[in-house]
Amino acid sequence: MVKYLAKRISFLVLTLFLVASITFFLMKLMPGTPFSNQAKLSPEQLDILNKQYGLDKPVFIQYLSYLWNMVQGNLGTSFQFNNQAVTSIILERMGPSLQLGSQAMLFGSFFGIILGAIAAIKKNTWVDSVATFFSILGISIPSFVLAVLLQYFLAFKLNLFPVALWDGWNSSILPSLALAVAPLANVARFMRTEMVDVLSSDYITLSKSKGNSKWQTVAKHALRNSLIPAVTIIGPMTVNLMTGSLVVENIFTVPGIGEQFVKSIMTNDYPTIMGLTIFYSFLLTVVILIVDILYGIIDPRIRLNEGGK
Amino acid sequence: MEISKDKFKLAKKDTHLEQEKISTPSLTFFQDAVRRLKKNKVAMFALGLLVLIIALAVTAPIISPQDPNAQNIKYANLPPKIGSGNIPGFSGELTSQSGAKYDAYAGLPSDKTFILGTDYLGRDLLSRVLHGTRLSLLIALLATLVDLLIGVPYGIVSGWKGGVLDTVMQRIIEVISSVPTLVVVVLMLLVLKPGLLSIVLAISFTGWVTMARLVRAQTLQLKELEFVMAAQTLGESSFKIAMKHLIPNLSSVIIIQTMFTIPTAIFFEAFLSFIGIGMPAPNASLGTLLSDGQKAFRFFPYQMWIPAIVLSVIMIAANLLGDGLRDAFDPKSE
Amino acid sequence: MESILKVKDLCVNFATYAGTVNAIRDVSFELHKGETLAIVGESGSGKSVTVRSIMQLLDRNADIASGEIIYNGQDLLKYSEKKMNDVRGHDISMIFQDPMTSLDPTMSIGKQVAEPLLIHTKISKKEAIEKAIETLQLVGIDNARERINDYPHQFSGGQRQRIVIAIAIIGSPDILIADEPTTALDVTVQSQIIDLLKDIQKKLKMSIIFITHDLGVVAGIADRVEVMYAGKIIEYGEVNEIFFNPKHPYTWGLLDSMPTLNVKERLNYIPGTPPDLIDPAPGDAFAPRNEFALDIDFEQMPPFFEVSKTHFAATWLLDPNAPKVTPPASIVARQKEFKKLTKAGE
Numbered sequence: 002m003v004k005y006l007a008k009r010i011s012f013l014v015l016t017l018f019l020v021a022s023i024t025f026f027l028m029k030l031m032p033g034t035p036f037s038n039q040a041k042l043s044p045e046q047l048d049i050l051n052k053q054y055g056l057d058k059p060v061f062i063q064y065l066s067y068l069w070n071m072v073q074g075n076l077g078t079s080f081q082f083n084n085q086a087v088t089s090i091i092l093e094r095m096g097p098s099l100q101l102g103s104q105a106m107l108f109g110s111f112f113g114i115i116l117g118a119i120a121a122i123k124k125n126t127w128v129d130s131v132a133t134f135f136s137i138l139g140i141s142i143p144s145f146v147l148a149v150l151l152q153y154f155l156a157f158k159l160n161l162f163p164v165a166l167w168d169g170w171n172s173s174i175l176p177s178l179a180l181a182v183a184p185l186a187n188v189a190r191f192m193r194t195e196m197v198d199v200l201s202s203d204y205i206t207l208s209k210s211k212g213n214s215k216w217q218t219v220a221k222h223a224l225r226n227s228l229i230p231a232v233t234i235i236g237p238m239t240v241n242l243m244t245g246s247l248v249v250e251n252i253f254t255v256p257g258i259g260e261q262f263v264k265s266i267m268t269n270d271y272p273t274i275m276g277l278t279i280f281y282s283f284l285l286t287v288v289i290l291i292v293d294i295l296y297g298i299i300d301p302r303i304r305l306n307e308g309g310k
Numbered sequence: 311m312e313i314s315k316d317k318f319k320l321a322k323k324d325t326h327l328e329q330e331k332i333s334t335p336s337l338t339f340f341q342d343a344v345r346r347l348k349k350n351k352v353a354m355f356a357l358g359l360l361v362l363i364i365a366l367a368v369t370a371p372i373i374s375p376q377d378p379n380a381q382n383i384k385y386a387n388l389p390p391k392i393g394s395g396n397i398p399g400f401s402g403e404l405t406s407q408s409g410a411k412y413d414a415y416a417g418l419p420s421d422k423t424f425i426l427g428t429d430y431l432g433r434d435l436l437s438r439v440l441h442g443t444r445l446s447l448l449i450a451l452l453a454t455l456v457d458l459l460i461g462v463p464y465g466i467v468s469g470w471k472g473g474v475l476d477t478v479m480q481r482i483i484e485v486i487s488s489v490p491t492l493v494v495v496v497l498m499l500l501v502l503k504p505g506l507l508s509i510v511l512a513i514s515f516t517g518w519v520t521m522a523r524l525v526r527a528q529t530l531q532l533k534e535l536e537f538v539m540a541a542q543t544l545g546e547s548s549f550k551i552a553m554k555h556l557i558p559n560l561s562s563v564i565i566i567q568t569m570f571t572i573p574t575a576i577f578f579e580a581f582l583s584f585i586g587i588g589m590p591a592p593n594a595s596l597g598t599l600l601s602d603g604q605k606a607f608r609f610f611p612y613q614m615w616i617p618a619i620v621l622s623v624i625m626i627a628a629n630l631l632g633d634g635l636r637d638a639f640d641p642k643s644e
Numbered sequence: 645m646e647s648i649l650k651v652k653d654l655c656v657n658f659a660t661y662a663g664t665v666n667a668i669r670d671v672s673f674e675l676h677k678g679e680t681l682a683i684v685g686e687s688g689s690g691k692s693v694t695v696r697s698i699m700q701l702l703d704r705n706a707d708i709a710s711g712e713i714i715y716n717g718q719d720l721l722k723y724s725e726k727k728m729n730d731v732r733g734h735d736i737s738m739i740f741q742d743p744m745t746s747l748d749p750t751m752s753i754g755k756q757v758a759e760p761l762l763i764h765t766k767i768s769k770k771e772a773i774e775k776a777i778e779t780l781q782l783v784g785i786d787n788a789r790e791r792i793n794d795y796p797h798q799f800s801g802g803q804r805q806r807i808v809i810a811i812a813i814i815g816s817p818d819i820l821i822a823d824e825p826t827t828a829l830d831v832t833v834q835s836q837i838i839d840l841l842k843d844i845q846k847k848l849k850m851s852i853i854f855i856t857h858d859l860g861v862v863a864g865i866a867d868r869v870e871v872m873y874a875g876k877i878i879e880y881g882e883v884n885e886i887f888f889n890p891k892h893p894y895t896w897g898l899l900d901s902m903p904t905l906n907v908k909e910r911l912n913y914i915p916g917t918p919p920d921l922i923d924p925a926p927g928d929a930f931a932p933r934n935e936f937a938l939d940i941d942f943e944q945m946p947p948f949f950e951v952s953k954t955h956f957a958a959t960w961l962l963d964p965n966a967p968k969v970t971p972p973a974s975i976v977a978r979q980k981e982f983k984k985l986t987k988a989g990e
Contacts, residue, residue: 212733
């Protein structure tokens with residue numbers, strides 16, 4: 002287990018290093034200088050700014066110092082936003098994004114599991130068809146289209162929620178909902194496939210032949226066995242949420258990381274873009290690592306095999 | 311009941327042979343899959359819908375009522391209207407902030423109507439949606455093509471050659487897929503000049519990975535099968551084996567994955583255009599139309615509705631068809 | 645002999661895309677108290693469907709069209725789902741073909757073995773686990789106490805089948821249905837499981853229905869044998885009668901295709917494949933594969949002809965009008981053996 006972990010973590014570090022390097026050099030290739038958006042600056046002023054940000058040194062030196070700073074948790078300072086440190090921007094904006102993400106994930110998984118399980122138990126009935134129809138809708142309709150529609154109907158037409166304002170839990174409902182639909186649909190589909198598989202397995206027949214009723218069988222044996230593989234889609238789900246949050250946060254003007262990312266792109270704010278890219282990749286690789294470890298812990302087959310080795 | 315004694319004779323072999331015949335004709339795998347797909351009403355409906363949308367998109371330059379980029383401020387922000395405005399939803403009326411309805415076409419020449427209305431620059435939305443769909447589909451098609459051209463050979467080589475080469479190729483895939491697609495796409499677009507080709511490149515940069523993975527997994531399985539081994543023993547070249555034996559047997563995996571790549575590409579194009587780094591103005595794509603519509607939805611909700619519906623319908627139809635194909639080509643999954 | 649279970653005129657149909665499959669056609673039989681009844685047949689002959697109908701564990705597309713299954717004087721087919729749950733695992737229990745997939749991979753074996761007790765009786769969890777340990781020891785899991793928290797994948801195939809048997813017998817059922825319990829096991833393990841079943845039957849006084857396609861296994865365990873073909877029973881009798889004095893050409897074929905010690909001999913087989921039961925032809929379903937088929941076999945279903953008080957066979961060859969045919973050589977040898985046996989018995 003320790004060996005496995007060490008291998009995984011070293012791979013994680015390697016990935017982050019590559020991501021950081023690629024991002025860095027891509028940023029160097031980018032058209033437009035960081036200050037081109039600001040008021041006309043004289044060449045002297047530009048020189049001063051370039052020196053201040055270390056942009057006058059050779060690219061390779063810039064690269065090394067960037068990596069060195071990154072290891073120390075310093076992702077540089079933003080070209081915009083009053084030269085705030087990128088790390089502090091991330092920390093500041095992580096709250097709302099995490100809140101939306103976790104709300105969407107919890108809501109989506111919970112109802113996705115229920116929807117998928119019911120569809121599987123009622124396979125090939127109208128209940129199944131309805132559930133399948135809704136999960137196709139959920140997978141197909143992009144979160145930003147959904148966000149726009151929710152905003153129009155629930156906030157603008159019916160005045161149930163604020164249209165675009167970040168103030169209290171009430172304002173987090175619509176963006177969370179818009180983000181939750183895709184995970185919900187994905188979990189439901191995955192759950193249905195797994196559960197159909199599990200329900201046709203021999204141990205389910207054995208469970209019935211023990212005298213368990215249909216629902217006892219589902220609760221005692223089928224649910225757990227279908228849930229274990231479902232853990233693996235937490236990774237893709239996180240990616241989905243990240244992508245969605247970029248636009249959804251923008252539509253509802255949530256002061257989160259996604260909104261910041263788009264803003265930084267618009268203003269050619271290299272350090273922030275790089276910082277956020279690395280942060281996103283870090284988050285994703287860590288989530289996938291945690292999921293893999295979690296999977297090993299909850300599945301006795303993997304847990305004990307690893308322990309035995 | 312008496313049975314006549316002559317029935318108790320040993321039966322002649324050939325007189326009853328027909329009972330042993332198998333009644334259903336045998337089908338090839340492909341024919342069988344097509345037959346199953348044809349039986350799937352939902353998938354066939356989705357296919358019909360997609361064919362219709364594609365036909366409209368292809369003929370957009372011919373059937374569009376006017377140039378999608380032609381501006382005419384006089385006709386700005388007109389709601390949908392057909393004929394004299396008797397059809398609900400196409401009445402040419404708007405609701406003002408106070409809730410009162412008014413005729414947006416008042417004071418304009420009565421013969422000028424826009425079926426889907428116009429945007430803030432007076433551009434005809436029907437023409438823009440047709441051209442936008444065309445552009446989005448084109449991007450999706452090109453991105454899928456690149457996925458195929460990179461992903462399929464990569465997967466075959468990686469799976470077929472194995473060994474160190476396979477390990478290196480798999481590590482590359484692992485690194486690429488550990489970066490969120492959206493981050494890569496956004497970065498690529500920042501570096502490249504915005505435009506159609508950049509979007510295609512950005513989308514395919516990570517898109518081919520899934521295809522390569524699936525193809526590799528399938529190739530690994532095929533490699534172990536007798537007919538491939540037989541071809542190898544007979545001394546056929548790797549290239550010939552790939553073309554003659556692997557590709558045909560990989561086709562179902564490739565077809566299914568392609569069907570799921572298309573909606574993903576459409577999604578990313580819309581996504582990029584929506585956040586403002588996709589298709590540059592004044593080009594219309596479903597993403598830019600939706601983005602414009604969202605900005606104006608308080609007063610001119612129709613501008614948001616139309617691209618939202620078209621985008622959703624394409625996505626739903628593509629996913630339904632993809633599901634249908636998967637069920638048809640992989641009967642185990644049913 | 646007192647009978648404990650009676651199946652009368654059972655007909656089961658399956659709805660499939662191709663049409664309705666008449667999987668079980670008028671099957672009737674009795675299970676006597678304390679006996680082991682073997683049901684033998686090729687795959688697809690309907691033996692599994694028959695016993696799953698008794699347990700009412702058929703797939704959703706199955707329909708028990710008619711018939712009665714009498715247990716304790718009552719028709720199980722008229723039971724509600726809830727009442728049937730009380731029967732399963734308590735009065736009648738079942739073990740399955742593949743021990744590798746019969747156990748829940750994510751639940752410890754202790755819990756799985758104790759489960760029937762917790763469903764059907766009001767004992768505490770602790771007592772149930774204690775009883776589970778006892779039962780596991782009974783079925784030959786050594787150090788059951790230490791292994792009670794282990795998971796299925798930590799056991800070998802043979803051990804897993806023992807655990808499945810423990811689950812089936814922990815509620816002391818009257819009837820144990822074993823659906824090909826040895827098919828997926830190694831030959832050496834097979835005989836251990838057979839011995840275990842015999843041993844348990846003696847200790848717990850159960851009746852066993854033993855399903856198999858392997859006549860070799862039958863000889864070691866059965867008291868009586870039923871041979872099924874294409875959804876019908878075609879011959880039944882005591883084990884010696886079926887083995888040494890078979891009357892149906894299909895039984896001949898089965899016995900003739902059993903490997904013998906004579907290695908020089910080529911292994912025989914029954915030509916052709918079992919018929920399509922979507923639209924069964926009239927007459928004896930085996931006729932097209934039967935080298936001794938009579939014209940009547942293609943027109944009319946043969947009734948059961950009595951061979952002895954315990955032995956019946958459904959073949960027109962037993963009709964007084966039928967021509968004399970000579971069975972395959974190995975069968976003739978068996979019949980000679982049988983004559984010696986019965987003479988010795990007299």
